Amino acid sequence: MTSIDGSVREFHRADLQKELLSVANVFASTIQAPAGEPRLPESMVAPAAGEGPRLTLVAADGRVLQDNQSPATEMDNHADRPEIIDALESGAGRSIRFSQTVGADLVYAAIAIPRPAGDTVILRVSQPLSRVTATERRITTAIGIALTAAVLVTLLTLIFLSRSISSRTRRAALAARRFSSGDFTGRLQEDGPIEFSGLARSLNGMAEKLDASISTLQVQTSEMLAILQSMSNAVIALDREHRIIRLNNASLQMFDLADIDLRGRLLEEVIREPALQKAADTALKSGIRYSAEIPFSRSTRIAELIAEPMADGQGETIGTVVVLEEVTRLRRLEQIRTDFAANVSHELRTPITSISGYAEILQETDDPELIRKCGDVIVRNTSRLSAIIEDLLALARIEDPQRRSMLELESVQIGSVFDSVIHSTKEAAQAQKVTITCHVDGEPTVRGTRPLLEQAISNLLSNAIKYGGGDAPIEIRCSTTDDGMVRIEVEDFGAGIANEHLDRIFERFYRVDRSRSRELGGTGLGLAIVKHITSVLGGNIQAKSQLGVGTIFIITLPAG
Template identity: 35%
Template sequence: MNSDPLYRLLLAAIVVAAVWFWRRERAARRADAERFEAERKRLETKYASDLRERTGQLETLLNEMPEALIALNGQDEITLANRAAVQLFNLGPADNGRLLLEVLRQPEVAQSLDRLAREREVRDCELLLEKPVPRQLRLNATKLSGQGGALLLFHDLTTLRRLESTRQDFVANVSHELRTPISLIKSAIETLQDGAKCDSVARDKFLGIIDRHASRLELLIEDLLLLSALDSGRVELRTEPVELAGAVQTVIDDLAPAALSRGVQVLNQVGAEQRLRADPLRLRQILSNLIDNAIKYGREAGTVEISAAPLGGGFVQVRVRDDGEGMSEATLKRVFERFFRADKARARQQGGTGLGLAIVKNLVLAHGGDVRVESAPGKGSIFIFRLPAA
């Protein structure tokens, strides 16, 4: 070994330098590793946060969907159900992982799953769900790629079907209401043409029939036009302070002949202090329909009472009470429907269009109020509505 001091000094310097460079390199590598780890953790945290955010957005989107969505795995087991599906099918946490056909025992669902085994998708399969409440549904299903499974989308058609039924009933009722007076008018005209016009008594009789049923047609058309305008928001209300007692008395005076013919006493019990903010013409229509109904369907030689009282929140409540036969629970549910008549034979005898209470409801709602009826068989009826106070 060389003992030269200079050589040993140089060797020591080389060793020290090598150690220094090694330590610096190790420190640099450690710093790089720490930076890499920090960046990895930052990206991991960011991606996890982004994933949570996107998952939350997806969950919100799925749960805000009006349609019921169910996801299945390759064994037709439920892996996901949105809020609409949970509510529609009354699902619970225990149903996650169960076979769909154990939860929905519907032949149409089973047939759709069988078709999905052979086809890519199933479209517009309709089924009737009996429980927990009757619902008409339309099912669209799509097969998932990869490890299998499917997405099932259920559209609730119940409201649409009800609207279609209402429209069909409405058309049928309008046709019937138009056909009857038109037939009677045509019959009267034919009788006059056949020679009855030469007999003054017969002529007056058949002209009276024509006039009466022409007026009925006119009233029906006016009511239909008013309801159409209310439905489309084309009725402009000109509201102003209205003295309720005076408005009620005007209607009572107008309906006095009808009340007299049935021996009905109509009592105005509205205090002079009661004032409403309403369209005077529309308020008169509301009162006229309700009081006329009470006179027609109340007890013969009975009593109809109209009263009012202030309510909290700036409203006045008006009550129209009769002492007639009352209504069943089934009738109460439909009493404000267009053309609905509980006793059709009596309704034909009493006249009217069958639209009066529907007009009442729509006019009250247009004023920002509400209307309801209280009744029971043998206990008469009370129609109650409230409108803003003046």
């Protein structure tokens, strides 16, 4: 405020001095200039003139010639007054100083007036500084009030603008924070100043694009995960340090892993399969696909493995993808097929060789007894060959998916099936002096076909007659279980089967005693046929045996 007062004072006093000079110039033209001394106009020395500016006429030597407010004779010589000195030197002079005559501070302005007689007089105009100070105070007060009002208005405007800007900035920051966290539900209002409306439009546009991009990525990620999780092959993605990036459900099942988040853990820490780790390492280091068939170190399972380097969008290798397909069942089937082919060849070759050999003997002999013996051997081996072929055809029919789908299942009474089977095996039982007893609990029925049920039970009963031992009884039983299944049992009291054979007796051509089986005319396919029939009818079969005590075969089928 002090600097404002000083500036106002300096400006106002300088302006007043200019005004006083202008007044002096106006009065200079009205000063009377006869041959005598110059005089002020009468109007300026009238009593009322005291209210206006003070006019003083001074000679060049400093004598006061006339003053409109004080007697000139009582006034000192003014030759040393600054304004008089300046006026004589430059034609005009100004000063602000204390007046000895008036006893107060005055503002002075003086001009030099050349006269026709060749001399110069000075007209000085002055005004009390007290009047100027009062005016200055009024101006300063007015300026102070105006500045205060302006400052208040400015502060209020700034506060309003600050709050408005702060509120808009806060809303924009909150919106940006929501957008960055993935929440695109809200939008900013696009009103207000152009800067904020432009910022709001930019943020809203960014949110819409991010929302669309993230939604697209989420859909694509969900699709990829769904495809990955629905794959039957095990898929494991690894980084360059062999840490798990992702694996699918098939991997968890293949390696018996708990359904927990395994990402970031080392492969060798989670899956202890050296062959798998070697494959991943080889593919990563070589940069090319690596494939192999690996056995599992802790089980009898086998898997086909493909390990391939995994690259990012720039083609940089970032890890390895390992795909495994379990081929244990396939390899087992291939082995079964190989064994089956070998067994079929062997089983067929034996009777064919016998038939061929004895046929050649018949061509070379006329001995009736030898001819009869050769004929018996040929007939027996022909029957055996026919039985093998019939059993193979029966297996083929049962395993044929098309034939299985065409089966018309019906409700079949087990009691009538037992009667039919016992009747068909009656002669064989009598020949072995075997007694067959039958017990059926109620009238159980199963869902199946009569021919298949008769063949399954007949095979079990025929085996019991052949291998049960002479004079040993055979029991066949049927009952209904609590869970709605029908339980069929065929039990003999023969020599029994050792435990090491029980898991394999349902395999094709598997025999516990090969020599005895051929002697009794067995093909090695009877139990395999029974197992397939029970499987087709939705049931299962198991065998229990104890050496020297006997064997019991148990078929469980859905009740019908």
